[in-house]
Every structure is written in C-alpha cells, then in structure tokens.
Amino acid sequence: MGDPVPDAPVLAARGLVREFRGFRAVDGVNLDIAEGSVHALVGPNGAGKTTLFNLLTGFLKPTAGSVRLGPHELAGRSPERIARLGLARSFQITSLFGELTPRQHVELALAGRTGLGWRFWRSDKALGRFADRADELLGEVGLAGHGDVPAGALAYGRKRALELALALALEPKVLLLDEPTAGMGAEDVDRTVELVRRVKAGRTVVLVEHNMSVVSSLADRVTVLQQGRVLAEGPYDRIRDDRRVITAYLGDSHAAR
Amino acid sequence: MILSRLAGRPAPLAVGLAAALVLPWFVYPPVALDIACWALFAAAVDLLLGFTGLLSFGHAAFWGGAAYGSGLIAVHSGLPFPVAILGGAALAAALAVPIGYLSVRLRGIYFAMVTLAFAQMVYFVANQWRDVTGGENGLQGIPRELFGLDLSDPFFFYYAGLPFVLAGFLVAWRIVRSPFGRVLVSIRDNPARARALGYSVERYKLLAFVLSAALSGLAGGLFALGHGFASLQEVYWTTSGQAVMMVVLGGIGTLWGGAVGAALVVELNDYLATAGFQETGIITGAIFIVVVLLFRRGVWGTARALLARRGAPRPEQREPAPSEAGRSAETVQAEG
Numbered sequence A: 001m002g003d004p005v006p007d008a009p010v011l012a013a014r015g016l017v018r019e020f021r022g023f024r025a026v027d028g029v030n031l032d033i034a035e036g037s038v039h040a041l042v043g044p045n046g047a048g049k050t051t052l053f054n055l056l057t058g059f060l061k062p063t064a065g066s067v068r069l070g071p072h073e074l075a076g077r078s079p080e081r082i083a084r085l086g087l088a089r090s091f092q093i094t095s096l097f098g099e100l101t102p103r104q105h106v107e108l109a110l111a112g113r114t115g116l117g118w119r120f121w122r123s124d125k126a127l128g129r130f131a132d133r134a135d136e137l138l139g140e141v142g143l144a145g146h147g148d149v150p151a152g153a154l155a156y157g158r159k160r161a162l163e164l165a166l167a168l169a170l171e172p173k174v175l176l177l178d179e180p181t182a183g184m185g186a187e188d189v190d191r192t193v194e195l196v197r198r199v200k201a202g203r204t205v206v207l208v209e210h211n212m213s214v215v216s217s218l219a220d221r222v223t224v225l226q227q228g229r230v231l232a233e234g235p236y237d238r239i240r241d242d243r244r245v246i247t248a249y250l251g252d253s254h255a256a257r
Numbered sequence B: 001m002i003l004s005r006l007a008g009r010p011a012p013l014a015v016g017l018a019a020a021l022v023l024p025w026f027v028y029p030p031v032a033l034d035i036a037c038w039a040l041f042a043a044a045v046d047l048l049l050g051f052t053g054l055l056s057f058g059h060a061a062f063w064g065g066a067a068y069g070s071g072l073i074a075v076h077s078g079l080p081f082p083v084a085i086l087g088g089a090a091l092a093a094a095l096a097v098p099i100g101y102l103s104v105r106l107r108g109i110y111f112a113m114v115t116l117a118f119a120q121m122v123y124f125v126a127n128q129w130r131d132v133t134g135g136e137n138g139l140q141g142i143p144r145e146l147f148g149l150d151l152s153d154p155f156f157f158y159y160a161g162l163p164f165v166l167a168g169f170l171v172a173w174r175i176v177r178s179p180f181g182r183v184l185v186s187i188r189d190n191p192a193r194a195r196a197l198g199y200s201v202e203r204y205k206l207l208a209f210v211l212s213a214a215l216s217g218l219a220g221g222l223f224a225l226g227h228g229f230a231s232l233q234e235v236y237w238t239t240s241g242q243a244v245m246m247v248v249l250g251g252i253g254t255l256w257g258g259a260v261g262a263a264l265v266v267e268l269n270d271y272l273a274t275a276g277f278q279e280t281g282i283i284t285g286a287i288f289i290v291v292v293l294l295f296r297r298g299v300w301g302t303a304r305a306l307l308a309r310r311g312a313p314r315p316e317q318r319e320p321a322p323s324e325a326g327r328s329a330e331t332v333q334a335e336g
C-alpha cells in the first residue's frame, strides 16, 4: 500500500457546490483522485459525502463547479452516460430491483454495454449468455448459491454484497462505493475489505466509510469532509492525528486532551 | 423458439386460444370483435402500466388515431383491410414518437396528465378537421376489402380480424419476455439503479411507449373496420380511462389479465345497454371499485396467485422470470 502519486488525477472535481433551497450541502469541494489509488471519503453524518457522490455520478446537477473523468467533462451529462464512461457507483441505501434474482441483476449489469437490452424481439433467455460471468461475480462477493432467490428476500448484508457485485460487473475505471460495509457483521466486513483489495488492481476506488479500521487497511489517501467543505486531506496516518479532524468527529473536548 | 416457450405453459394458452376461437358462438359477433380489440388495447396499456410503470391516460390518441387512419386508408385507397389496419398501427406509432418524447421524462401523475393533454389535442383535431374525419358525424362507411371476399358478416369478420389480435398478443408477450422487457421491469422497479447500470431510462421508456401505441393502434384500427366507422368516441378521454380500467380489473402486470378485464367490461356495457340503461358508467364504475377493493391484483392476478399456491409443492416448475410474477396495484402506484 501507500504510493499516492498525484500525477494527472483520473477523477477531479473543481469548486463543486450543491445547494438545497439555499442550504449548501456541498460547498466548494476540490477533489483529486489519483489513478490506481484507494481514496477514502470520511466525515460525520450530513457532511455531504453522498451528495458529493451524486454530483460526481450525475444524479444531481451541481449548482456550480465541474467534474472531469480522465479526458471527459462530466458536468451536465446524464448518470447513464457517466456510468458508461467508466464511473460506477454503489448506493448507500440498498437499491435493487425487488423482483429480480441476484443473477438477473448481474446479467443486466453485464448486458448494459452490449445493446442486448434493446432487443425486444428476442427471448430473455438471451441474457443467459452472461450467467457464467454473473455467477463468477456473485461468488466473488460471497453470494455463491444465492443467485436464484428474489433479491428482495436476501438478508441485509447480502444485499450490500449484491450492490458491490453490480458495480463490479460494469468493470469501471473508477468505482465509487458509498458505505459498502454499513450494517455488515464483522465477517462480511472482512470479506468486503478483501474484495476491494482484490478488485482495486487496474482501477481506482473511492469509498465513503465510517469504519476506521477499514479505512486504515484500504486507503492510500483520505479526504475529510465537514459541512460540505474539505477539512483535511492526506495519507491515513496524518489524517488520524489531525487535530481538526478529531474535533470534527469527537468535539472540542477530545481535541483539547 | 417463441412457440416452444408458449407451449411450455399449455393450459392457460390453450384455454385462451379456445375461448378466442369460440367467442362469436357465445356472444353477439360484433361484441366478440369488440372484446378482442379491447383485449389487445388493454394488453398494450398494461405493457406500459404493468411492465414499465407508466400510467398513460392518453392512449385514446393511438387507438382513435389509428381508427381514423385505418378508416381513411380503407375509404380512400380500397386496399385490403390488413393494409389499412397495419397502416393505422404505423400511424399510431408515429404519433407516439413526439408525444412520448415530450412525456416520458415526467413521473407518475404528471406523465398521466400530459398524455391526457396530448390526447385531448388529438380529439380537438379530429373534431375540427371535418373534411377528413367527418367531425361529429364520424368517418362513415369504412369498407373492409379482402380480395373480393365478402366480409360484411360480423361473424366472418371476427375470424378475419382475430389473427391480428393474436399476433398483437404474441408481440406483447414477446416484448415482456425479452431482454428489453427485463430492462423495462428494472426501470419500473428502480429507475435510478437502472441508470447507474448505464441504461438510458428515457429512451427505453420511449421505445416501450411507441410499441404500446403501435399495438393500441392495431386494436383501434381493427375496431373501426369492424364497426365500419370511426367516431369521436374513439379519441375521447373516456376511452383511455376504460382501457386503464380493464387493466386494473384484470390485473396490472399480467398481460392476459387485460383480456379478462376487457371481456368483463365490454360484456357488461353491452348487457346494460340492451337492458336499456343509460348511465352504464355508474355501474361499471361501482363494479370497478368493488373489484379493486376486494382483489388488489385484479381478477386474473388473484386467480393466478391462487393457482400458484395450489401448485406450490413443485417450486422448480416456477420460472423466476420477473415479468411473470403477479404485481399488486399498490406496487405500481408506489413506483409512480
């Protein structure tokens, strides 16, 4: 771990602002994500992390500012276009298609690039050509053997794992994970950390994470967000000891000690 | 391949086909054709409501637009009636492109209202453009020509028209069981997630809208040729409402349920009309409310759920295909 070489960033935000009826949820954020790094985004609840993800992925339009993914300017593009450009995300709140099975979920994710989804004259069995790859991905996230139940019936941790499998199926250049381990048991957390470690080869990962042991074991760099602004940024060890960060998380009394 | 999959569920299919074939022996033949046309119309509306999550309140524009279109082709060209019907369907599809383009971005009730507004514009045009449409008199004397065959008897015309209805159902069934149908269901269930997977939600909705309009047009054109005239009633908003009502009665997201709903509503309207009732809307409306309150999944959806429970000991027989699973009215409303 730990070669945070900030040459040309693969993903860069400049002066990002998002207002909700006058309230600035994201307030002038600059962010550089180095290619091949794992970049953690931390900060108290309500700091604007999810809003920032929504701005990066086109689900929200910025009030001001710009986002670049490699050579592409993303501002004003639709979420689906941004996804196809190689920026994939998972959702903080589990977001699935209730009736479909996990395998069907992943098949859809894999089919997205092929145009098969337009073939209204073909049998849906044609999606079965992705079944093997889908099962492989389900196996990777620990869902082997759970491919055929309705996704709505999966236990919470397994739904989170499926979220991850969907993002991975897109084979993105940059993967944004919004609290991938939230609500998981220790075992699932360990597997998710292992998984992210494996999949980060050849791609860039940005993750929102509250679990500091996950952050410390995965992240090359950490950005701390507070009230919509970047409070601090640097390698984990430096951030951990940053007085302002401790204050933001625990309050003044702790920082004073 | 299509046939082998259809044959995989022989019982309901055979029953449906048999019912369609013997229908004019049991009901007055013109009413039988009405049922068949409305059944296809309802299936087309269900394609949007049940499988895409879009409640259109303007499908009269496509049913009625095609009724006039088919009628005009038949009146002015003298071409065989299948050409007139398919021409009407093509016209409906073409009309759906701009209407769909401007409305599929909207959600829930806004989509319903905007489609309604467009349909009212079509109504306005049909009413004003007297030289072409006949205005309030309707377009009269639509011939049905097929290489000199005498199709004036409604009994025979039912069998001449039935293949188009069956083909329409086959197309609708194929669409919901296609990769495209799978994407539609995912959009219905969770549009944001579908976008995150790279699917252009609006474009998919637009294609679904156009396909649905084409099938509605097929039904409407056949309806006009069956009656020999196209009237303003065909583009009136109550026609849109009646199609939605049939779908809800039969069961949203079941496709075949629309046919059951159509049979119930058309038969009931016919019965009440012959019994001398003026305000049939009150009665059908009341029955509608009762059915919706008692059977959330509609007649067909409820029946199928009961059958599925009986057949439950053999779960491996149940395909996990999404388009198959019964959907309650609440789910769709929540999505909108």
Ligand SMILES: Nc1ncnc2c1ncn2[C@@H]1O[C@H](COP(=O)(O)OP(=O)(O)O)[C@@H](O)[C@H]1O
Residues within 6 Å of the ligand: A020, A025, A043, A044, A045, A046, A047, A048, A049, A050, A051, A052
């Ligand atoms: N759609 C919205 N409308 C209004 N306020 C919002 C909306 N989304 C987020 N917010 C507000 O923006 C702030 C940041 O929220 P969020 O980005 O979800 O924080 P985080 O993910 O860091 O916990 C919160 O105060 C939240 O209430």
Ligand SMILES: [Mg+2]
Residues within 6 Å of the ligand: A049, A050, A051, A092
């Ligand atoms: Mg959040």
